[in-house]
Every structure is written in C-alpha cells, then in structure tokens.
Amino acid sequence: MTYLDYQATTPLAPEVAAAMVDAMDRFGNPNSAHRYGRQAASDVELVRERVHGTLGIQSGRIVFTSGATEALNLAIVGAARAAPPSRRRIVTIATEHAAVLDTVLSLRHEGFEPVVLPVDANGLVDLDIASAAIDARVALLVVMHVNNEIGVIQPFAALSEIALDAGVPVLCDAAQSFGRLMLPPADMVALSAHKIHGPKGVGALWLRDGFEIAPVLHGGGQEQGLRPGTLSPMLCAGFGVAAELAKGRGDADLIHVRALWERALALFPGWTLNGASDHRYHGNLSIRRDGLDAARLISDVRDVAISVGSACASGSGRPSHVLRAIGLTDAEAKSTLRIGFGRYTTIEELEQAARAIVAAAEGQRIVA
Structure with missing residues (x-):
C-alpha cells in the first residue's frame, strides 16, 4: 500500500522507533527524586534541548504537551x-x-x-483587512503557518509586524511546518511530533522569554507550572530524535519534496489546484476535478492512502471549512483530494498511485 497522507501523520522514522524502544527500559517518573527519576528527567531535558535546537530560536522555553492540539488550547486560553x-x-x-x-x-x-x-481564493489573508482588525482591543493573534488542508503559507512576517505595532502577541500553529521550514516571528509556537516522523501523543509549546500565560489545567507543578501530569520519557525520546533528524535532513527533505511536487503536477493533467501555487509547502497537493466523488474514489482506490481533507474532520460528512473559505462550492469541495508526500515517498510510488487515482476518476466519468 502507498501512503500519501503526510498531513494527517507521518511514518515513524526507524531511528525514532529504536530510541523509543531503548527508552522503555528507563521507566522512572521524571518528577521522582531517586536515581530512576533523575535519569528520566535528564532524558527529558536532553529532548527539550533537541526540540529547541530544531526550532531555530535560541531563547525562550519549551513546554511539553500531548500534541499540537493541547499546545494550541493552552496557548489560546x-x-x-x-x-x-x-x-x-x-x-x-x-x-x-x-x-x-x-x-x-x-x-x-x-x-x-x-x-x-476571511481569505481570498488562494487561501491567503488580506493584509489590509488584517491591519484593520488587529488593534489595541486584541488579546491574541493566532495564525497557522502552513495550512494542513491546502498547504498555503500565510504572510506571517507581515502579520507579525502588524501585531507588533498594536502590541498584540502572536501564536503560530507550526504543526505542519516545524522541522521543514524556517519558522516566522511569534510569541508562542505550537509543535507536534507525529508530523515529523515522531510518535503520536507528544508535542510542545514554545514561549518567548518574558511572555507569561495562565495555566489551563491544574493538579501539579510539572512542566513549569503550565502543564500538569507525568510526561512519558519514551514519547519524549522519540520526539527528540525526530526533531534532530528533521534538523539534519531538512534541506534534503525539501529537495526531495519539491521533486515529488513537480512530478505530481504532471501526473494530474486537467485537475485544478486548490490554494496558491507559489506561497505553499510542496508536500501538500490539494486538487479537484469537476464531477468527481472524492469519497467514493478513496474507497475504490484501496491500495493508496489519501484523504479528502483534514483527518480530524474525517467522517463528519460536512464540506471542508477550509475549501468553503476559499470560495469553493459544496460540489467542488466534495470533488477534492488531498495528496501528501514526504521523506519516505518515492517517485515510483507516486507515479503508481497517480495512475490508480486517475483511472478511478475516469471510471466515475464513464459510469456517469
């Protein structure tokens, strides 16, 4: 089976799996004072340094969470x-x-x-509209760096400058860009391990030095008083290795993804790209074809793992709010496929999958 759903999650890197198995033997609670606990705490702090290093920001602090969703909730609230x-x-x-x-x-x-x-047909926010909305009445600006459904990159630096002039803190949802692209200026950044070939169940929130938020959960002083609960050294170990791999392989991964993108565009002639063609991460291909029943196609092409949009909204039956926001009709949204590829995708796999997808789409036309 060919896996092409990298925005939903990424395959676990072999080096990450090995690190997690190794960490299983060190079962201590990182908050315990004895030798087992101190070893676990030392392991967690090493991971914190690795994640921070991949972030590319020297200052600030890392607070571990269960993933980007918890990090975003903690940051916003x-x-x-x-x-x-x-x-x-x-x-x-x-x-x-x-x-x-x-x-x-x-x-x-x-x-x-x-x-x-609102956004325009390319999925990008209008800076004049943003400037009018971001003023002294605003407590927080929240922006996703790379969109998870259509892959577009918002004009983050310009938005941050507008926010700075108004004294408004900025939260960056970097779940889709951490370890892949240089991150924009922000006061807080939400991260996820499983989007960079790490394990599910762990992520982090980076906070700028001096920026304080209120805790949302209570019940312990762990994670700098912001996130109570016992951390999993095993999950943290996987996150740390995934982050380090992303840092070391970042340039090679981007070159590989760009080659896959260029090949993919040629494999789907007559299909329409959703979102901007230039301001985007090239590991995300959101395309549509008039009259296509995307949900049916996914069921028909069982040897290829693709999606119609966000995995978090899968099965809701509702058209994607992202696709509707860029002006697509319900019919156009339901004719959209999201194809995601990355580090472990080969050109041959992509070509074989594209042939199957195109054949299934043509089959729908013949039946119709």
Whole structure:
C-alpha cells in the first residue's frame, strides 16, 4: 500500500522507533527524586534541548504537551486569561485548524470576541483587512503557518509586524511546518511530533522569554507550572530524535519534496489546484476535478492512502471549512483530494498511485 497522507501523520522514522524502544527500559517518573527519576528527567531535558535546537530560536522555553492540539488550547486560553481587561478580542483566520477555531469560539463564554478573518481564493489573508482588525482591543493573534488542508503559507512576517505595532502577541500553529521550514516571528509556537516522523501523543509549546500565560489545567507543578501530569520519557525520546533528524535532513527533505511536487503536477493533467501555487509547502497537493466523488474514489482506490481533507474532520460528512473559505462550492469541495508526500515517498510510488487515482476518476466519468 502507498501512503500519501503526510498531513494527517507521518511514518515513524526507524531511528525514532529504536530510541523509543531503548527508552522503555528507563521507566522512572521524571518528577521522582531517586536515581530512576533523575535519569528520566535528564532524558527529558536532553529532548527539550533537541526540540529547541530544531526550532531555530535560541531563547525562550519549551513546554511539553500531548500534541499540537493541547499546545494550541493552552496557548489560546492561557493568553486570553492573562490579557488585560481592555483586550477582549482574539483574531484568527477562517482556514485555521479546528483546534484553533473551536478554542477561540469557546472563549465567547468568558467574554471574549472572536474575530475570524476571511481569505481570498488562494487561501491567503488580506493584509489590509488584517491591519484593520488587529488593534489595541486584541488579546491574541493566532495564525497557522502552513495550512494542513491546502498547504498555503500565510504572510506571517507581515502579520507579525502588524501585531507588533498594536502590541498584540502572536501564536503560530507550526504543526505542519516545524522541522521543514524556517519558522516566522511569534510569541508562542505550537509543535507536534507525529508530523515529523515522531510518535503520536507528544508535542510542545514554545514561549518567548518574558511572555507569561495562565495555566489551563491544574493538579501539579510539572512542566513549569503550565502543564500538569507525568510526561512519558519514551514519547519524549522519540520526539527528540525526530526533531534532530528533521534538523539534519531538512534541506534534503525539501529537495526531495519539491521533486515529488513537480512530478505530481504532471501526473494530474486537467485537475485544478486548490490554494496558491507559489506561497505553499510542496508536500501538500490539494486538487479537484469537476464531477468527481472524492469519497467514493478513496474507497475504490484501496491500495493508496489519501484523504479528502483534514483527518480530524474525517467522517463528519460536512464540506471542508477550509475549501468553503476559499470560495469553493459544496460540489467542488466534495470533488477534492488531498495528496501528501514526504521523506519516505518515492517517485515510483507516486507515479503508481497517480495512475490508480486517475483511472478511478475516469471510471466515475464513464459510469456517469
């Protein structure tokens, strides 16, 4: 079977699996004072250094979480609750992940006003609209660096500059870009291990030096008082090796992904690309074909793992909010496939999968 769903999750790197097996023998609680605990704590701190090193930002602090979703919840709610009473707006973008949109909307119950900025047909926010919305009433700006459904890259540096002028802190959802692209300036960055060939169940939140947020969970002083609960040294070990591999193989991975992208474009003639063709990460190919039943095609092509959009919304039956935000009709959204590739994808696999996908699409036309 050919795996082409890298935005949902990535295959575990062999080096990561080996590191996790090795860490299983060191079962101590990192918060215990005895030798087992001290060894586990030492291992966790080494991972913290590795993740920080891959982040490419020398200062700040890393707080481990269960993944990017928890990191985003902690950052959004924690920053909102720590904001002064004069700042009761939270600005984000219509194409954000549900972990952001749902969390921002939930804060209405605490007296905050969500401001959701629209995007154009390319999936990019208008800087004039953003500038008008980001002012002294805003507690936080939340922006996804690389979109998980259509792969576009927001004009993050320009948005950060607008926010800086208004004294507004910025949270970057870097789940899809960490370890792949240089990260933009921000006050907080949410990270995920399983998007960079690490294990599921672990991620992190980076916070700028001096930037304080309120804890969201309670029950212990672990993770600098912001995230209670016992960390898994095994998951952390996997995260650390995945981060180190991403740092060492970053340039090679990008070259490989670009080659796959260029080949993929040639393999789907007559299909329409969703989102900007230039401002994007090339490991994400979101394409559509008029009249296609994408869900049926995925069922028909059982030897290829692809998706219609976000894995988190899979099975809801609703058209993607991202595709609707860029102006697609429900029919166009339901004719969209997301093909994701990366480090372990070969050109031959991509070609074979594309032939199967195109043949299944043609089969639908003949039947129709």
